[in-house]
Amino acid sequence: MNLRYVIRELGLVMIVLCLCMVAVMGWAAQNWAGGDTDERLAVLALLMSAAVGAVVGLACWLFGSRSGQDYLGRREALLLVAMSWLLGAALAGLPYYTWAWIEHTALVDHIFGSFSACYFEAMSGLTTTGATVLDDVDSIPKGLLLWRAMTQWLGGLGIVVLFVAVLPTLGVGGKKLFQVEAPGPTQQGVRPRIRETARILWLIYLMLTGIQILLLKLAGLNWFDSVCHTFATLATGGFSTHNASIGHYNSWTVDMITIVFMVLAGVNFGLYYQLARRRFGTVWRDPELRVYLGILLLATIIIGFSIYGKTSTLMNGEQRIVGVAEAARQSAFQTVSIQTTTGFSTADFDLWGFVPQAVLVTLMFVGASAGSTGGGIKVIRIMVAAKVMFAELERVFRPHVVRTTRVGTGVVDSEMKQAVLVYILGIIVLFLLGTMALKLLEPAGTLDFTTAATASAASLNNIGPGLGLVGATHNYGFFSAPSKIVLSLLMVLGRLEVYAVLVLIRPAFWSSD
């Protein structure tokens, strides 16, 4: 294990985070200069946090640079990835904590006064979960909200680069199936190839970001809201700048733009690369894309029928009898928001009754496509598991018939099948452990099973809101500090697809061979 190299790269990650903080600070300083005095504290908090981060980051970088070696192996990559999120969240949460500390005299009991809450909020951003501890988002300085939005955007970009460019190239896990034909030249070494692929993904991400910001601006949002909601949409994060989430605007146009970009963010980014190369056929025939869109459509229809003709409470508190158009709109928005693991809301789906909730909770686990910014188990894994389970039924009465399992044109080998089945079981086990941990860590009788289970599921699958006390109109602020740490761990476990974090607790991972 080349620890020094990992430390050096970790230092770089921190320095990048600090540069982003400084950029946000610049914007907030401009607002402050423009007369928005609330921003003064945000500027100070961001500045102080960036300074701390820069010192630590530079120290790591200098310490690590002395190693001279430049080798990125599997274990180094896994450790770097896990630590980037685990430590990155501590740095990203610093501005919240610093702000509450400066604000102390005025807001003695602000939730950000507890570091576990800041860590939770930052981890929620970097893992693109979008669960918040804030009960009044509108009261937070814009500088901090922009930083909060940006953590999601950085996290989303990081995940796409990681799962489309870095991990498959390193051959980590059985990722081959999840890869839509490696983009970038293949005759080069590992690092140049990763760089080239990452560059393309970065450009695609940037382009989508630009387009959505413009569209939201045209739909009537101000630049700040456009930018923040775009960051939250493309990263499938779900942080809003308003308490009523997207429901704040109560606008068909904003809803539709958000739906389209949530769907786009839940697609394998490798497919955009194929589009850029005009390989439309590859995209059109992609089996995961078809099933992903099919599930979205089916769930929208089921939920639409279930809420049609009933009363739905919008996020702004308005009660509305749901007609055909409204059923389609609310159902499509919430289905897309949950399956892509974004977590925006336009209506309080906690009041929708059993069928819509059962569908939504199922979608939480299904999740978006592999190689997207979305979380969850991922559509392709569900497809593989379904095919394997179906095939197993035949093996009972025809044990000697050997059939190849295919997804599209790709053959699923037995190693991949096992990896997928283990992954799904692992997610279920983590979900149950998370639920139990929350029940045990909170005072007896305060946490109902629905809240505990959906908080665990929504964190592990990087959604954001759940049901009950963590429903669309509520937040995670009431959890005790240990519970917030558990939820943060669930987020990072789900985001990094479990292994990258769990391997760290295996002694063999650290042994020198």
Next chain:
Amino acid sequence: MNLRYVIRELGLVMIVLCLCMVAVMGWAAQNWAGGDTDERLAVLALLMSAAVGAVVGLACWLFGSRSGQDYLGRREALLLVAMSWLLGAALAGLPYYTWAWIEHTALVDHIFGSFSACYFEAMSGLTTTGATVLDDVDSIPKGLLLWRAMTQWLGGLGIVVLFVAVLPTLGVGGKKLFQVEAPGPTQQGVRPRIRETARILWLIYLMLTGIQILLLKLAGLNWFDSVCHTFATLATGGFSTHNASIGHYNSWTVDMITIVFMVLAGVNFGLYYQLARRRFGTVWRDPELRVYLGILLLATIIIGFSIYGKTSTLMNGEQRIVGVAEAARQSAFQTVSIQTTTGFSTADFDLWGFVPQAVLVTLMFVGASAGSTGGGIKVIRIMVAAKVMFAELERVFRPHVVRTTRVGTGVVDSEMKQAVLVYILGIIVLFLLGTMALKLLEPAGTLDFTTAATASAASLNNIGPGLGLVGATHNYGFFSAPSKIVLSLLMVLGRLEVYAVLVLIRPAFWSSD
């Protein structure tokens, strides 16, 4: 597919059931002659049912005998097994229905007046589940209660013979691992070998039955109660002849005898065969036996600590502060009862709070050993899955290291791993589908999630009682007829380890090749 052969054997199964009915009827007739006039209707009901069954059974046998062929292939065996339970339950439920029909004038609204309730009760017996629709067991004629107890005993014997003797010999599924070295001579053909093994298992089962009946009689129970509770214990069924279940006796001795025999019933019956051959080492080193006992002990300790010092409500309604001895007793009894999937109760564990309930629900899914009369996923599958999941963690950073997964001295091949993972996932999927079906089939708002989920889990894993409305002091009578059918299907799916039933819905199973 040799359908005629299946029909002939099915006829035999029905004739055997009828002979057992006649035996029970003989006992009831003796009671009637002895002055117990309640038994008159039971005698009539059993006689009429046996007559109907005998006619249908003989017709099937005669029709099937014309085929001349005598071939038992995989598909024939699977179809025979599935139909034995699905049709057997209809026949076994007939005495209940007939009784309610004769009794009609007096008991207009008796629950057995609905055939779905009778089918449920009979399926619950034959699958050794032990869930009942009766709210007042004590009011039912003894003849019917003995028949009810006997359905469990027959079902338990059938399952042991099936999973230890028949299926492994036919090579169905990947059952090799679950087999403790095939008992019986191996140089013969398939049918003689199955017969020989079945004979040994039958003797072991009979011997254990005799011993427990004697012990319970010595502990002060009358012969009727001794026999019925022995049938329910060794089959891990759980039907009692009293509303308060084993709690009716409130006796340390009865509790301890029941605990020991529940544990024995949850052991792979192949191991008793090894004991009979004085192969003590094989038994002592059996990895599943060790883990099975280890889980029982661990869960007993956890639950014991959780209920210690609190108030526990016994099944007879008595409230008792739980001291050390009482904690050990109640905890051991309930742990053993749930993990072996028996379902007896001595205390109302529905009032025990979160930790004991979480442990008990987990145990419902873990279940007993393979090759026992118990249900659930089975300890050995949990062991294999845990090992595979742990090994998968290593593969992430050492993809080229190939390690053999072992359970004890047996090597788990990749086919077996996949079968185990698929099985566990399948059980989870069926459990969720069952829960949703119950929620949808019952009137909105009448069924809480805990009741729906634990009813589904307790049926699928063949336990009996769940939590909430199906807790230890309640029953399944309130479910609508469609829900009772769903629950009956869950029972038979769990009992026959899913495949034997699910393959029937695959068209390829029926095709002629």
